[in-house]
Amino acid sequence: MNAFVLNRHGSLVFPSSVMPQLDFSTMESLDQLDTVIRRDFETKAPSGSDILDRIRTEGYDSRYALMRDLALNLFWTNRFSITMYDKRPTRWADVPRTRSDVFLPVLQPWEDGETKVAAVESAYPTLPPRWDADVEDGIFGVLFDVFGHRKHHATTLPAVKPTVAEFLQDPGNLTFRLPAYDPDFPVYDYDDVLDCREDVPELEALHRWAMVLHNQYPWDRAAVELARADQLADDDYVVAFHPRDREVRDFLRRLGAGATGRPRPVPRESRQPVRPFPAVDVRRQFTVMPRLECLVAVHGDQVCTNDDVVRNSAYNWSPMSADEIREKTGVEERRYTSLSLEELALQAAEAALAKAGRGPEEIGGVLVCTCTSSRLIPSLATYLCGQLGIYQTHAAYDLVAACAGMPYGLAEAARLLQEVERPVLVVCAEKFSDKIGNVRPSRMLFADGAAAMVVGPAADGQAPDFDYLQTYASGPASEVNSIIWPNPEFDNNITVFGPQVKALAGRYLTQMIEEIGALPAPDGAAGSLLDSIDLIVPHQANKTMVLQLAERAGLGADRLYFNIERTGNASSASIPLAIHDAVRDGVITEPVRVFAPGFGAGAVAGYAVMRVDPAVVQVQGAAAPGAAPEEPASTAATERGPASEEMREAFT
Template sequence: MEPFVINRLGRLVFPATVLAEVDFSVIDSLERLTEVVTRDCAATAPTGSDILARIEAHAYSGRYDLLRDIGQNLYWVNRYSMIMFEKRPTRWRDLPRSNRHVFLPSVTPWQEGARTVAAVADGYHRLPATWDSGTEDRIFGLLFDVFRNRRHHATVSSAIQPTVAQFLAAPDALTIVLPGHDPDYPTFGIDEILDCGEEVPELEALMRCAMVLHDQYPWDRSTAELRPVSRIGDDDFVVALHPRTREVAAFIDRVTRRRRPSFARRAVQRPAPGPALEPVRPYPPVRVGETFAVRPKLEALAIVRGEHVCDNADVIRNASYSWSPMTAGQIAATTGIERRRYTARDLADLALDAARAAVAHAGRIPQEIGAVLVSTCTSTQLIPSIACWLSGELGLRQTHAAFDLVASCAGLPYGLAEALRLLQEVDRPVVLVCAEKFSDKIGAVRTPRMIFGDGAAALVVAPAGPGEPGDVDVVQTYTSGPWTEVNSIRWPNPAFDNDITVCGPEVRSLVRRYLAQMFDELCTQPDPDAPGRSLLAGIDLIVPHQANRTIVESLAREAGFSVDRLYFNISEMGNVSAASIPIALFDAIRDGVLDRPMRVFAPGFGAGAVSGYAVLRVDPAIAAPEVIGSDVFPVVPGRARDDSVAASWPMPTTTDDMRIAFGE
């Protein structure tokens, strides 16, 4: 499934939020499936009895709230069938009796159905429209036709229904029977669902849900009856369930045959985590001028943003059926984010554009580069690493080192720390790229959808000239803590369909802990330029990791930082993890906040309970022209552009290439 598409209206659409797909390759038991379904449906969806009680208590203030409850209820009713099966009306005489992958729903009559349906019809028409009566009526028409013609109760439902043979062996079991069926019964195609457009974002999301739910019942619902096998005629139609994918069929086989799991699939019994113990002695910050002989100079900073803007209205237009109500304004108030950037390009391509632009702005040629580092936590390219791949794409025949490092939101301080160590060995420029692509790792999980974005930044860190003080005063890195904090942000997370997940309270805890530690260190460390004052007193600007403005400002106050010295671009970029600090530095220059050489404190903190900071001297002149598009080749003043680098890019690997490589 595509992580996002641009529909015919030019709007971003996230198919995962409405189509309710689950990756069955990461679900190993019915218990795990039940956990997933409970989280996505049962925990938030009202039952029919709940809706009836709310109507009778006059708990609905407008039509939207009732429509939303009906939609969530119907997703809950279909909680297993819509993620596992295709519903195919089939003539009883033509239904295979022994196919182990054809099932019949065994259902229980809905005892209070008539009363609840009547109450919903009356309640809806008595309520005032919330935004747009015409759109709300169309949504109601789709949802209510499904709701009123539901014959069965859904409080108890099994993930795996009986096979036809099992149903025949249970004469009292009831299933859905249709006296006839039109194979051309109108349904919505996937393009119609994705191209849906409404003025009110909440109604657009609900309309898509209504269209998907309509498609779950592709027959004349008013004719449906519940019957036992003895009352099904040869020419009657039953609703047969077929696994949607091979992965679903394989899952059913795994959990129904009760085969002993292979050794590779056996769960590892890990001991319970122990308490988090303090180190035997603190880790002091690295004072660069006193520690290293080769001082670092920041020669260039280049950035690449995701090409698609996803604003808060887009998030609400794509609200999942499992989300609790939230408005675009509430997202901004909670996170400080109004827009984030997504890209359809590969992460490596973003990194390459940023690296090329930085090398060009630094006035360097590829042959001068001594090492390439890439800081990212979202790369799916392991061999070659993005850093090694960049070395080849930049035309470097050899470097001293090229490797990726995973430090998530502390990617800049971790990357700088490694760059400083490499400078001592190579005494030549190091390219540090911080790049992230989250848009294809979010799925239908709301917190990451609100927060994360895509982008890349590249720095050229070179040896300072003789007698120059260098541009990095102090670096510090930390990691670890209580296991709850270490695991507070996870990707891939099998419990959430391998999408990224964020546990807010644990993240807040680790940020609070690290900011307090940073504040203590800055207060006790002397300023290299003025030993009589603290390092904190010499800070001109604070550019923190752009995690969540509301939380960072609150915790910064607790730690003793002056909020008016903080710079944020999170409202426009969201959280770009490792790339967030360098992109924010670039935007501080663009916005005129960093309008002269300034000393900047750049703290980062995030997944894995990693953290760190750098105290930098940033000259606005290091900012390269922003990269727009992808045709960015190193062009150095006074040197002709070398198109041989582009001409030598490798072509896609073929099977013939593989045969040659292995001597065939």
């Protein structure tokens, strides 16, 4: 399923958020499926009894609140059929009796169903509309037509339905019976769902939910009844269930063969290293001084606002408004790309070589920092070599260091430079938009983007643009596995475990600040390395979280530059994208010393203390309309010179 599409209104739509699809190739056992189903469908869904109790206790404050519960209940009711099976109304005489891949659901009458339906029908008109009465009435009509004609109990539905032969073993088994079936019964097609448009994002999402749920019962619902196996006549129609794809069929086959989940290895308790790993002192430890010849950025071509996220709310999300997303993450919009990751990286690489004035024959190494590439053979780095016309280079390989990708890439480039004494191309590129699926924390944060830098040898006697380079990795297993992709437990989508991410980020940020606070300022200047920093450009992980951690580490907000409000979290590309935007927006107007810390998946981290001259940054475009830079950073850049006494005073 496409990561995102543009509908006829020009709006972003995420099909996976409203059309549930599970990757059954990753399922090993019924227990694993049960975990996924409970998380995605059952945890937030009220039962019919819950809805009835809330109505009786006046627990609903609006029509929208009641409708949302109805939709969640109906997704839960369809939790197995919507993810595993195609429903095909079939004349009973034509249903195969011995096939192993045709199933009939065994159903139980819905206890007090009529009472629950009547309560919803009578309660809805007494509740006030939340936003738009006419729109809400239309959505309610679609949802209630499904809910009001439900006949069966949902709690005891099994994932694996009985075959027809198994169903017939008990004459008293109940299943759906339709007296007739119209194959042209109206349903919403794919474009209807995509092109749904409402002024209120929450209502647009709910309207899509209602359409998808309507399509689960493409027949005259009022005429449906539950019938015993021994009362079915040849001309009756039953609803036969067929595996929806080969992955489901193979999963059912594995279950039939007795497949069970494999035991997971238990991680050892982590131990501190025998001694700290010192940062690389570039001047002291290297012979060839690295120089930043250029930095270019390629932002995603499609803006995804917080309203777009809400318009695409998935059936398994808790309610959250656009303002709440901003308050929780600092993100107002994120950028997605319609290009492939390879195309995005190639754009950045080509622009970097052009900006640096370097030909392919001059490049000594190509490093690609990414954690979202599905290209293994050839690596993305070697792919770029071929596309760029690099006949041979000393080394070309991918680095998977997630959000610490830029510090890792720059450190590796500086090392390679010692061997080849030729420019090294470093590309940081990520495409998350097609790896998020319907996971809400990831959808709120992650974005697409690429940046490329050429690190070349400085002229004899010229100071390096890099003072210190540092990398780290690992920690407790909970932190190492705090961000996972692909994650079978979340349908192979990227998954973020917030508390563990915050723990590793806080641990590393504190360690970094202590390190650079203890190192001497370069060039024999007074004070520490920290005192000499003009601007801090951190990994744009989550603005709210980073500000909290920075404050805990003793850093004021006025020392940090953020662009996450407009770009989201682009992992390895986030720091170079932010440096570019700082130049574009006038925050960096002359050479400054930047501290660039990164931290993320795999419990990796690193930083670069580097000189950024705006002249080497290729500005891609003006600031977005209405998007002003951070006031403290802008004031600091326009009123004070780099590394000046006033700058140090402001940052102390």
